[in-house]
Amino acid sequence: MQKTNKRICKILGGFLTETIIIKGKETADLIKDRIRLATTKLAQDPFNIQPKLAVILVGHNPASEIYVKQKVKYAAEVGVLTEIHRLDEEVDFDTLLALIKKLNADESVNGVILQLPLPLHLKPYTYKAMIAIDSKKDADCFNPKNIGLTFLDRANIVPCTSHGVLQLLDQYNVEVQGKHVVIVGASNIVGKPLALELINRNATVSVCNIHTKNIRNITKSADILVVAIGHAKFFDHSYVNEDCVVIDVGINQLFNKSYNPELKAEVEMFGLEKVAREFAATNKLTLEEATDKVSNSIKEQFTVGDVDFHDLLGKCAMVSKVPGGVGLLTVANLLHNTLILTLLQKKLDFTDFGLERRYIRDNRDLSHK
Numbered sequence: 106m107q108k109t110n111k112r113i114c115k116i117l118g119g120f121l122t123e124t125i126i127i128k129g130k131e132t133a134d135l136i137k138d139r140i141r142l143a144t145t146k147l148a149q150d151p152f153n154i155q156p157k158l159a160v161i162l163v164g165h166n167p168a169s170e171i172y173v174k175q176k177v178k179y180a181a182e183v184g185v186l187t188e189i190h191r192l193d194e195e196v197d198f199d200t201l202l203a204l205i206k207k208l209n210a211d212e213s214v215n216g217v218i219l220q221l222p223l224p225l226h227l228k229p230y231t232y233k234a235m236i237a238i239d240s241k242k243d244a245d246c247f248n249p250k251n252i253g254l255t256f257l258d259r260a261n262i263v264p265c266t267s268h269g270v271l272q273l274l275d276q277y278n279v280e281v282q283g284k285h286v287v288i289v290g291a292s293n294i295v296g297k298p299l300a301l302e303l304i305n306r307n308a309t310v311s312v313c314n315i316h317t318k319n320i321r322n323i324t325k326s327a328d329i330l331v332v333a334i335g336h337a338k339f340f341d342h343s344y345v346n347e348d349c350v351v352i353d354v355g356i357n358q359l360f361n362k363s364y365n366p367e368l369k370a371e372v373e374m375f376g377l378e379k380v381a382r383e384f385a386a387t388n389k390l391t392l393e394e395a396t397d398k399v400s401n402s403i404k405e406q407f408t409v410g411d412v413d414f415h416d417l418l419g420k421c422a423m424v425s426k427v428p429g430g431v432g433l434l435t436v437a438n439l440l441h442n443t444l445i446l447t448l449l450q451k452k453l454d455f456t457d458f459g460l461e462r463r464y465i466r467d468n469r470d471l472s473h474k
């Protein structure tokens with residue numbers, strides 16, 4: 106972000122940076138439109154193909170249930186079929202492996218994902234299970250072959266969440282070449298692949314973790330700070346400089362102190378609008394205020410990121426929202442990967458389906474690499 110672009114407002118004699126809030130919906134909708142265009146054509150003669158994503162869900166992790174629901178909903182919106190395969194919490198590894206093999210062999214299935222985390226007793230088998238998924242159906246792009254192609258910048262598909270971070274930066278015209286990007290959190294599914302993609306785009310990358318000494322010295326020197334540690338509201342303004350662009354990848358559930366089960370029961374019975382109207386009348390609020398209050402009181406838990414969002418407002422150039430930020434792109438990219446995998450499996454030409462040439466990685470000029 107260039108300084109000249111920054112909007113500054115004067116408040117009570119002092120200057121406050123007006124922080125731009127980065128939202129994911131617009132970018133996710135663009136990706137969804139692109140997928141829908143392609144699936145519409147695929148569904149017709151002479152192709153008659155509908156891409157299908159199989160999701161394996163083991164046990165009843167509440168967060169996983171929410172994510173999977175989100176994936177199924179998005180898939181339906183863009184013309185991708187989904188198939189949920191539920192396994193018991195206590196299932197043994199061999200049964201899981203047999204299911205993965207069955208889905209690998211099933212020609213009607215184009216993408217397979219194994220929702221993480223696995224239950225405790227299966228955790229040590231996570232790697233074995235992930236590599237069992239056929240690299241040609243690996244919609245998450247977690248397989249060593251696919252992540253290796255990302256490393257070499259020759260991949261047709263890339264990991265969904267890290268790529269979403271880059272798409273958000275693109276959407277908000279934040280150039281990464283030559284910038285110091287600091288990533289906190291070095292996981293296999295976010296931090297590491299993001300570092301790879303940033304290196305491929307000529308950024309200067311620092312990757313920090315829990316053991317990093319004097320971490321604030323590093324994060325304060327960031328032009329772009331990406332946090333993915335899974336610790337609610339960890340990063341306040343003491344970690345950033347005022348020109349920093351902050352991308353929050355964290356998804357954490359907090360218990361809602363203003364949860365009101367009676368109100369929830371009323372909303373379930375009479376609907377939000379009616380309850381909010383009554384609430385507005387009894388508490389002398391506008392309908393909008395009452396709707397906000399009621400909606401906030403009927404959730405047992407709510408989602409926050411790794412960033413202390415309100416503390417950062419006015420203290421940095423841009424900050425992304427949670428929910429409503431990177432998470433939306435994770436899902437959109439998963440379906441985009443499913444589409445790409447389908448086209449590759451059927452040996453179809455990407456450009457016939459409205460996909461830009463940049464998705465045909467092999468045709469890019471990579472001779473220098």
Ligand SMILES: Nc1nc(=O)c2c([nH]1)NC[C@@H]1CN(c3ccc(C(=O)N[C@@H](CCC(=O)O)C(=O)O)cc3)C=[N+]21
Binds near residue numbers: 171218222433436
């Ligand atoms: N094999 C595998 N692949 C994954 O891609 C994978 C996974 N395991 N395990 C867990 C993480 C997390 N993840 C998200 C999916 C959707 C939202 C999402 O839809 N977020 C919305 C709503 C969130 C909310 O309201 O709670 C948002 O941020 O606006 C977020 C995060 C995929 N993951």
